[in-house]
Amino acid sequence: MNGKKIKVEPYFYLIPSFLVFGAFLFYPFFKTIYLSLYKTNKMGQAKLFVGVENYTSLLTSKSFYNSLIVTLVFVAIVVAGSMLLGLVTAVLCNKAFPGIRFFSTAFALPMAIASSSAAMIFKIMLHPSIGIINKIFHLDINWISDPRYALICVAILTAWLNSGINFLYFSAGLSNIDDTIYERASVDGASHIQQFFRLTLPGIAPIMFYTLVVDIIQAFQSFGQVKILTQGGPGESTNLIVYSIYRDAFFNYRFGSAAAQSVILFLIIMALTLIMFRVEKKGVKY
């Protein structure tokens, strides 16, 4: 365009990464779109071209809207919970005190626990007659079989699991804030609460934004805990969209419908991410 010769060489450096991306991202992505236009047979092979029928039947299905709503509620609880938990624990561990290593390990630990094994433990803890939660609080609540509580239980478990990595990010963010600005603020007579809202929060805003984006995407993809704790039940009250995809694809062997759901999930996450980056440009100051 501007008269410069186009160099071919740099593109060769891209080949390895494109091979990997191609095999594990692009090819499955296009295959998913292809499958979403077909009905598949019992082997999961595309058999009957149906055009957008998979999409239209999804968009007219009550069950699918239920999945979407459940997923949105779930994501909201998980993101709010895990960010709050991560932030509180990180602020608590920002000051040096005896035993801090123990506490920071404990707060970061959830990120080392597999979601499935955590779900197994919660399943026993939440059991209505032998679980420890009902025993301690002298309650008689059927946590995971009652549609009013099941989603909240799964969401809190997920929030706790995700809080570990948030703790780590927030701790890193906090240690990046220069101590001298706090000293200057206290000389000027700012209270601790003022300091937190005027100095700490703006100081970690960039990292908070990053964790927000990652948390939302991660929450959308939660699967293991639903599979183990509730299998989408009771009724369909915890039928998160990723679980619904799994069930359609690997249980009912209806890859077409599952692929269509995946595409819709992809569009939702993409839209959310784009919106957040828009907001970031306006709101987050580095």
Next chain:
Amino acid sequence: MKKRSIALLLTAAMTASMLMGCGSSDTSTDTTVTQETASDTAVAADAPAESAAPAGDVDMSGTTITFWHAMGGVNGEALDYLVNKFNTENEYGITVDSQYQGEYDDSINKLKSAQLGNMGADLVQIYDIGTRFMIDSGWIVPMQDLIDADGYDMSAIEPNIAAYYTVDSKLYSMPFNSSTPILYYNKDMFDKAGIAEVPSNLEEINKVAGDLTSKGGAGEAISLGIYGWFFEQFTCKQGANYVDNGNGREAAATAVEFDSNGSALKTLTAWKALAESGAAPNVGRGGDSGLADFSAGKSAMTLGSTASLKQILEEVNGKFEVGTAYFPSVSADDKGGVSIGGASLWAIDNQDDVKKAATWQFVKFLVSAESQAYWNAQTGYFPVTTDAHNEQVFKDNIAKYPQFQTAIDQLHDSAPEYAGALLSVFPEARQTVETQIENMVNGQQTPEEAVKNMADGINASITDYNLVNE
């Protein structure tokens, strides 16, 4: 502009090369498969007469067959023991490579994927509700062919178990681990409440529920897990069909029948009554969701598989006396029986007579009286052969767990016509049934609505399935 188009071109080229890479790797796997078959044929050629029939005269030495199973935990250990025993003791030189493939659902799904690449196993353990799918799959050798070729005597195999896997008077797979559901009850609570007769149907359970909680000290009368299998059993107990075309046994089913014959409504009305009176609170979904309440001494009764007997006795650990009774019917005038659950062994057709013969030898070993007696004692599944009743291991076991006799009597009291339905989309149908019952128990719908939603959901799945799989 130009830059971008070149970039696009390169991307396209790379995608293409990647696809080609995939293609060539596919071919290479194919070659190895062919080589394997070639070496197998070489083995076969050594045999004196290369007969098509898997009889005893085929030289099977050095043959390795792959066995996929879905038995984890204690059951898996018992199965490993049997496999090892066969490997060291069989006189044909056969080696069985047994591979745990996860739960039943995982196992059948892996088989589907593996058959796409034609690299599956020789013998696969598949659950009861996968039967219709396997028959229609075209991947299998009907067990009857192997039985006929060998002249094997089937008379010892429990007829009510074999009936489930028999279609068009052909036994398609060999029953291996079979169970029926039974009613477990807390004898101490029944004594305290002064109830002499154990309820035999859901209506009676509702009648004695008050006494059990007020006098017997139970927290709830029955911990009734929401499980599709129980629903199917209630249908069988009424002697009614679940789906059309002779319960899916004469031909592939085209629609459910439990709505039009009224059996589902009857079951669900009784179920809802139990839930509303507080006799059967919602204890969750799945076959063993009711067991914890029972073992903890909270519920006076529970429904569960016979295969859970040992686990229950271990968990109760003498805190109270555990009684067993027949699986309840819905009302007193029901005239049906129970059907079996569990899994069976399917021989996969790999176009290899030597492997087929070896597979048959292994199947024969697994259903022999000695193996089945051991299997029964270790796991609580039925011995599928009545010959096992003469084994000392079996006698010792029944002396130790007299409750197990209930299960055997119940099986013998049933009849082949209550063998239960066959349906290609059964796993999905079961989920639909459980979801709708759950919604009903949680007060979101009436039994009538639940039946309608079940029928609509399952019929849609069946139509969809039949449309793409002819």
